[in-house]
Amino acid sequence: MAEGYDVVCVGGGGAGIMAAVAAAEQGARVAVVSKEPVGYGNTRLAVGLMACSGLPGDTREAFIEDVLAGGEWLGDRRLVEALVDGAAEAAARLESFGHTFIRDSEGFLSQQAVTRAGGHSRSRTLRSSGIGIGLCQSLRAAVEKHGIGLYEDTLVSRLVKNEGRVCGIKALDLAEGREYVLGAKAVVLCTGGGGWLFYPQTSNARTATGDGYALAYEAGAELVDMEQVQAIPFAVTSPAAYRGLFCGEPALAGPYGRILNGDGDTILDGGINNMSRAAVVSRMAGEIVAGRVGPNGGLTLDLRPNLEHEDGLKARDRLREVGMFDVVLPAYGRKAYDWEEPWEVLPTVHFFMGGVRADQDGRTCVPGLFAAGEVMGGVHGGNRLGSVALTEIFVFGWRAGLAAAEYAGSSPAAEPAACLGDSGLYGRRGAIRPVTLVRRLQALLWEKAGLVRNREGLLDGLREIDAIEALAKTAGVSEKRVYNTEAADFLELGFMLTTARLVLTAALLREESRGAHLRGDFPASGGKDWQKNIILRRAEDGTVDCRMEVSRA
Amino acid sequence: MKDHTIIIVRSLPEGGRKKEKFTVPLQPGATVLQGLVHIYDTVDSTLAFRYSCRYNHCGLCGISADGRPRLACKTKLETTEEVAPLANLPILRDLAVDRTRYYSRFKGMRLYPEGDAAEPLGHLVEESLHRNLMGCLECLCCVASCPSHSLSDVSFGGPYLFVKLAQLHLDSRDRTDRRAQAAEKGLARCRECKKCRCPNGIDLHGALEALNK
Numbered sequence A: 001m002a003e004g005y006d007v008v009c010v011g012g013g014g015a016g017i018m019a020a021v022a023a024a025e026q027g028a029r030v031a032v033v034s035k036e037p038v039g040y041g042n043t044r045l046a047v048g049l050m051a052c053s054g055l056p057g058d059t060r061e062a063f064i065e066d067v068l069a070g071g072e073w074l075g076d077r078r079l080v081e082a083l084v085d086g087a088a089e090a091a092a093r094l095e096s097f098g099h100t101f102i103r104d105s106e107g108f109l110s111q112q113a114v115t116r117a118g119g120h121s122r123s124r125t126l127r128s129s130g131i132g133i134g135l136c137q138s139l140r141a142a143v144e145k146h147g148i149g150l151y152e153d154t155l156v157s158r159l160v161k162n163e164g165r166v167c168g169i170k171a172l173d174l175a176e177g178r179e180y181v182l183g184a185k186a187v188v189l190c191t192g193g194g195g196w197l198f199y200p201q202t203s204n205a206r207t208a209t210g211d212g213y214a215l216a217y218e219a220g221a222e223l224v225d226m227e228q229v230q231a232i233p234f235a236v237t238s239p240a241a242y243r244g245l246f247c248g249e250p251a252l253a254g255p256y257g258r259i260l261n262g263d264g265d266t267i268l269d270g271g272i273n274n275m276s277r278a279a280v281v282s283r284m285a286g287e288i289v290a291g292r293v294g295p296n297g298g299l300t301l302d303l304r305p306n307l308e309h310e311d312g313l314k315a316r317d318r319l320r321e322v323g324m325f326d327v328v329l330p331a332y333g334r335k336a337y338d339w340e341e342p343w344e345v346l347p348t349v350h351f352f353m354g355g356v357r358a359d360q361d362g363r364t365c366v367p368g369l370f371a372a373g374e375v376m377g378g379v380h381g382g383n384r385l386g387s388v389a390l391t392e393i394f395v396f397g398w399r400a401g402l403a404a405a406e407y408a409g410s411s412p413a414a415e416p417a418a419c420l421g422d423s424g425l426y427g428r429r430g431a432i433r434p435v436t437l438v439r440r441l442q443a444l445l446w447e448k449a450g451l452v453r454n455r456e457g458l459l460d461g462l463r464e465i466d467a468i469e470a471l472a473k474t475a476g477v478s479e480k481r482v483y484n485t486e487a488a489d490f491l492e493l494g495f496m497l498t499t500a501r502l503v504l505t506a507a508l509l510r511e512e513s514r515g516a517h518l519r520g521d522f523p524a525s526g527g528k529d530w531q532k533n534i535i536l537r538r539a540e541d542g543t544v545d546c547r548m549e550v551s552r553a
Numbered sequence B: 001m002k003d004h005t006i007i008i009v010r011s012l013p014e015g016g017r018k019k020e021k022f023t024v025p026l027q028p029g030a031t032v033l034q035g036l037v038h039i040y041d042t043v044d045s046t047l048a049f050r051y052s053c054r055y056n057h058c059g060l061c062g063i064s065a066d067g068r069p070r071l072a073c074k075t076k077l078e079t080t081e082e083v084a085p086l087a088n089l090p091i092l093r094d095l096a097v098d099r100t101r102y103y104s105r106f107k108g109m110r111l112y113p114e115g116d117a118a119e120p121l122g123h124l125v126e127e128s129l130h131r132n133l134m135g136c137l138e139c140l141c142c143v144a145s146c147p148s149h150s151l152s153d154v155s156f157g158g159p160y161l162f163v164k165l166a167q168l169h170l171d172s173r174d175r176t177d178r179r180a181q182a183a184e185k186g187l188a189r190c191r192e193c194k195k196c197r198c199p200n201g202i203d204l205h206g207a208l209e210a211l212n213k
């Protein structure tokens, strides 16, 4: 398996596939390596809403300001400009792959066809035929069309470096239980987010274990604003099988919906659909921390007032067509699904705004290493607006793919260090199963770094992370080779511990509440003084090196 | 909390199968997937199965529940006695389908729109059947319910492929003759059959008809 590529994209969600296609169109030899089949990840779970630029009634400036203001001025203006400037082209490219954005009844993308997603001042959001599932079918097809090398069920366990440059990946083929090194002149990290660190209180896919943050960090890249982990206000609380699953962003409340606490007091009444995710969650969190909650620890979402108004009914039908709250039907039944009965909701971890620091073309500070998609930070600042994640992954996936191909074309092939043989992963003896520690870490993160954080809790959390890390050394993996997910758990546990430490470290440093980051001990925003990015990097001695920079919003 | 006993038929990579009995707590509204995760977390984390979204979005959790192909995340645990891998599909281990190997059957079929595509984001009329078919979760449950599909014989396409071909046939941007491809892949066998079922509301038989007309 010494075969080398010009560009290897790690992760087969939207960003990874877009980067691979871009690089392949430049004539580069490209592979996608993904621990799931290609065309999955959070992209598969998306509602398929994608913000687009250049639609009638919209302006470039309005879009840019919406994203920067929504992000509470932590975003990087250069990235946001690139996002907006590339949005229409990215949407068009998806259609050329076979994806379909839903038109009006005449077949046009008129104002009737687009919607206004949460936090946007204009209607600029396209809807997808087949939601994220349809989107991913088209993406898979694009991979086939471009003759891209596919390594599915393959987990990347390390970035391989030589003379300061990234020159390949170490991979674990889960299907066969084989470890090997794959050479690459450039690597594009497209591993998505880390919502699974908070399971079950997350909307995310099983594979969103934050691997990319840890891989980049270990390779010497910088990470920005890792404390900014978005919870989305509405997730179901029961049955346990579905706890934490997404059932809507603020738009779900319609114009007239209200939220009540466990004592039956109305805490938000009407207009929730015009609030940002962060603002709604912040209001809900206050009640939850104070313990004024319902039977399953959540609050009550009452959408009935919408049924008395025409625009309220319209909102319901549209959101239902979009498929935003499908899970409410099996979770709470028909009446709730029809908005005729209130139901219990709890915010759930949805998106990592922070991530690997990169420029508009995905370049990190490590030569040969690029990043795109949710794993990259700096676009959304402290809060992501609805439907902008898909725009982000496709715009920056494309740009990073082009830049990686160009870099590969001008850089001499670096041989990855001699093939790292079997690392003794399979059959390693140990008293604890990795999944036990994974679950312990997840519970810890929701408790100490979930909705509201404070200094004591974060310090406790960091100590507990050290303790789990020590135990991880004693975890065992069975010797079974074929699709042994204990091996994946073991490696993911390592990534999760690193990513968790980065999130908590940044959360401790930001002594204010801003965007998704709420501090019980610093409940107010720090204003302009805190319009700063927190940048983390691995120091020579293995500790976390922290610094702050004035944001470039 | 009540307990529930479930039999899991585990496919062995070296060939053959092994039945094992597990007892799991029956939480209100429990799903088969929840049962599998419970076993994985507390008893045996060598149990191999796939899932990603926990409800109806990824299509990775297909299993056979008491002989019926289903998504584990939508199937009630309480009424399920035996869980087995999807029939007639390549299995890696236990319940996990080898999806890469399954997809390799369609190499070279160019399952993407080809030809003078309409202007992207321009005028486009989408048929309602196309919209329905784009929601196909690719869970392969229908394949497991098709009597004509066989692992060793790639000359017959099977319901999943026919859904793909129908999507493209109904797509005004595609110029390849998908009906001809379907005919080559044995669509004629479907005429008297219609045994395939989609547990997720995809209009499979509508797809077959669209290719047949």
Ligand SMILES: Cc1cc2nc3c(=O)[nH]c(=O)nc-3n(C[C@H](O)[C@H](O)[C@H](O)COP(=O)(O)OP(=O)(O)OC[C@H]3O[C@@H](n4cnc5c(N)ncnc54)[C@H](O)[C@@H]3O)c2cc1C
Residues within 6 Å of the ligand: A010, A011, A012, A013, A014, A015, A016, A033, A034, A035, A036, A037, A039, A040, A041, A042, A043, A044, A045, A046, A047, A048, A049, A050, A051, A154, A155, A156, A157, A190, A191, A192, A193, A203, A204, A205, A207, A208, A211, A212, A246, A350, A351, A372, A373, A374, A375, A386, A387, A388, A389, A390, A391, A393
């Ligand atoms: C329920 C839900 C609904 C959403 N709806 C919308 C929406 O409507 N609009 C919108 O704009 N955004 C939405 N989002 C957000 C959006 O879907 C994601 O942010 C986006 O899809 C991320 O894309 P990505 O390519 O960066 O990562 P992903 O799509 O998550 O892909 C990452 C891939 O990397 C792989 N991977 C990870 N680690 C490794 C490793 N170590 N080795 C190998 N492979 C690895 C994973 O298996 C996965 O395939 C939604 C998110 C969720 C969870």
Ligand code: SF4
Residues within 6 Å of the ligand: B135, B136, B137, B138, B139, B140, B141, B142, B143, B159, B160, B163, B197, B198, B199, B200, B201, B202, B204
């Ligand atoms: S048609 Fe239905 S059963 Fe077949 S793969 Fe698609 S969703 Fe699954």
Ligand code: SF4
Residues within 6 Å of the ligand: B145, B146, B147, B148, B149, B158, B159, B189, B190, B191, B193, B194, B195, B196, B208
């Ligand atoms: S109609 Fe019969 S032969 Fe044709 S795909 Fe369905 S089950 Fe298979």
Ligand code: FES
Residues within 6 Å of the ligand: B033, B051, B052, B053, B054, B055, B056, B057, B058, B059, B060, B061, B062, B071, B072, B073, B074
């Ligand atoms: S777990 Fe995704 S469809 Fe069942």
